[in-house]
Amino acid sequence: MNLLKSWRFWLGCIISLLCLWFAFRKVPLAEVIQALAGANPLFLLAAFILQAVAVVSRAPRWLVLLDKRSGFANSFWAQSVGFLFTNVFPFRLGEPARVLVMSDRCRLPVMQVTASAIVERLLDVAANVIVLILVLPRIQMPALMKQAGMVSGALVLTGLGFCLSWCILDLRARGSCNLFAPACPCFRRRKSWRSGESSSSAFCP
Numbered sequence: 001m002n003l004l005k006s007w008r009f010w011l012g013c014i015i016s017l018l019c020l021w022f023a024f025r026k027v028p029l030a031e032v033i034q035a036l037a038g039a040n041p042l043f044l045l046a047a048f049i050l051q052a053v054a055v056v057s058r059a060p061r062w063l064v065l066l067d068k069r070s071g072f073a074n075s076f077w078a079q080s081v082g083f084l085f086t087n088v089f090p091f092r093l094g095e096p097a098r099v100l101v102m103s104d105r106c107r108l109p110v111m112q113v114t115a116s117a118i119v120e121r122l123l124d125v126a127a128n129v130i131v132l133i134l135v136l137p138r139i140q141m142p143a144l145m146k147q148a149g150m151v152s153g154a155l156v157l158t159g160l161g162f163c164l165s166w167c168i169l170d171l172r173a174r175g176s177c178n179l180f181a182p183a184c185p186c187f188r189r190r191k192s193w194r195s196g197e198s199s200s201s202a203f204c205p
Contacts, residue, residue, distance in 0.1 A: 019088050055079060058120075062102070065116040071106050078102040095121075122159045129153045 036044075059075035082098030095117060103113045132149050 019084065023088050055083065061123075062116065062120060065119055066106070066108065066113070068106065074102065074105040078105065119163060122156065122163065125152070126156045126160060129156045 056076065058079050059072050062075045062079070063069070063071055078098045078101040081101050082094035084094065085097040086092055086094030099110065099113045099117050102108065103110045106113075129149070129152050133153060136146060136149055
């Protein structure tokens with residue numbers, strides 16, 4: 001009963017209805033219903049279960065990147081908000097939305113959460129490229145598409161190499177800064193140092 005009396009609950013319902021209307025306002029519902037009626041319900045159920053597993057499995061992975069042992073609910077709902085914004089709004093606005101929600105709910109610096117989201121996407125791209133490399137030799141496709149796959153693989157390797165280099169250099173930089181910080185107390189109060197420290201902690205906790 002307390003939930004029904006909360007203005008936040010009703011505001012969330014109104015926003016959800018507006019988002020659903022915005023998403024389906026130009027969708028021919030009659031054709032969608034006809035297509036669903038002719039579909040195999042087992043495949044629809046399997047797709048729903050796999051999508052749910054994918055969303056749930058992303059929550060603990062993000063916590064690992066943030067070096068947090070608790071907060072599964074916060075991570076799950078932040079991911080869900082990101083999916084909602086990505087599906088409703090253009091320009092993949094779900095990425096900054098989930099970063100802001102996670103930063104607010106877990107009381108973490110925005111730079112740290114942003115860096116962890118970048119690493120997470122690099123891991124997703126790396127997994128897709130690995131699958132692409134395994135599939136390419138077994139299918140017939142134009143040479144241009146194979147070249148695109150090779151370029152994607154090179155970009156992923158470059159990104160992962162950048163992250164690894166960041167971790168190595170960050171460990172050395174932290175050691176050097178910790179040596180000079182006592183001699184220069186104002187150094188640790190600089191915003192640039194705090195921003196760099198919070199963002200690098202996502203790459204190397």
